[in-house]
Amino acid sequence: MINYTERLTLLMHDIVTRVPTLSFIDIADVLVFARAGRSNAEGAFATCHCLTLPASEPGYYFWRDRATKAITRRSEWFVTKSPLVTIGTRQIKYLISFTVPRFCDQSLDRSRKEHLYPGAEPWIGKLDTVIHELYHIDPDMGGIRRIEREDGTYSANCHGDQFFEQVAEMVHAYLATNPSQATLDFLREDFASLESRHGGVIGTSFRTFPSFPQRFIERLPEQPECEADTDTVKVEPLRASTVLTHYTENDVDVRQFTKKSSRKLIRKGAFRAA
Numbered sequence: 001m002i003n004y005t006e007r008l009t010l011l012m013h014d015i016v017t018r019v020p021t022l023s024f025i026d027i028a029d030v031l032v033f034a035r036a037g038r039s040n041a042e043g044a045f046a047t048c049h050c051l052t053l054p055a056s057e058p059g060y061y062f063w064r065d066r067a068t069k070a071i072t073r074r075s076e077w078f079v080t081k082s083p084l085v086t087i088g089t090r091q092i093k094y095l096i097s098f099t100v101p102r103f104c105d106q107s108l109d110r111s112r113k114e115h116l117y118p119g120a121e122p123w124i125g126k127l128d129t130v131i132h133e134l135y136h137i138d139p140d141m142g143g144i145r146r147i148e149r150e151d152g153t154y155s156a157n158c159h160g161d162q163f164f165e166q167v168a169e170m171v172h173a174y175l176a177t178n179p180s181q182a183t184l185d186f187l188r189e190d191f192a193s194l195e196s197r198h199g200g201v202i203g204t205s206f207r208t209f210p211s212f213p214q215r216f217i218e219r220l221p222e223q224p225e226c227e228a229d230t231d232t233v234k235v236e237p238l239r240a241s242t243v244l245t246h247y248t249e250n251d252v253d254v255r256q257f258t259k260k261s262s263r264k265l266i267r268k269g270a271f272r273a274a
């Protein structure tokens with residue numbers, strides 16, 4: 001079977017060694033994983049998730065009376081935090097997820113980026129997505145890259161006008177370095193063809209599938225005073241969170257993805273005595 005996330009990781013490694021704009025990236029800081037996504041459904045092909053964002057400022061949820069607009073209820077104070085993901089002793093800084101089989105079936109034809117690649121083969125759309133996600137990694141590794149406008153200010157949107165053009169320039173720059181066909185071949189095939197050639201498509205996922213490491217809220221141990229509070233404002237306790245906040249290599253699985261579903265693979269030798 002073909003390990004699709006492993007192929008993507010090898011490709012990304014090759015890209016960052018050949019494209020100077022992305023050369024600051026150490027692929028060992030990035031974990032690639034697969035999410036489920038059907039080819040005939042709307043949705044993202046891939047997403048870049050940053051794990052290095054600091055905790056948010058303390059905040060709370062509140063509810064207002066519809067007529068008087070006065071606050072009637074609020075939650076306890078909390079902060080929003082990034083989960084910790086470690087593989088061995090290495091702390092992962094970014095996750096990049098790909099939806100399978102949707103990403104495998106992505107084509108340049110009739111897509112909004114087709115005009116950036118006149119006459120190109122349809123699979124170039126997938127290479128564009130891979131480089132797009134790598135370009136979201138901030139050179140300071142402190143979040144999602146902010147895009148500078150021509151006037152020197154930063155766009156609130158991480159997909160400024162130039163973003164797509166800059167990605168296309170990097171795709172062309174990468175291809176101009178004559179990368180090995182063995183590194184790229186898996187992108188040329190759609191999902192059905194990968195399945196028949198390799199007998200199945202597998203990829204890294206998390207034990208918590210379909211859930212994966214995401215920002216979570218944590219109740220502040222010391223609850224500060226709140227300006228919203230009056231005699232009538234009810235303070236609702238936050239429900240104890242059940243999400244995993246630290247993922248390790250033991251939380252990483254291998255799944256086989258099919259056209260419509262996926263299943264966890266039991267690997268011989270994967271289990272150790274505790």
Ligand SMILES: [Zn+2]
Nearest residue numbers: 132133136159
């Ligand atoms: Zn994007």
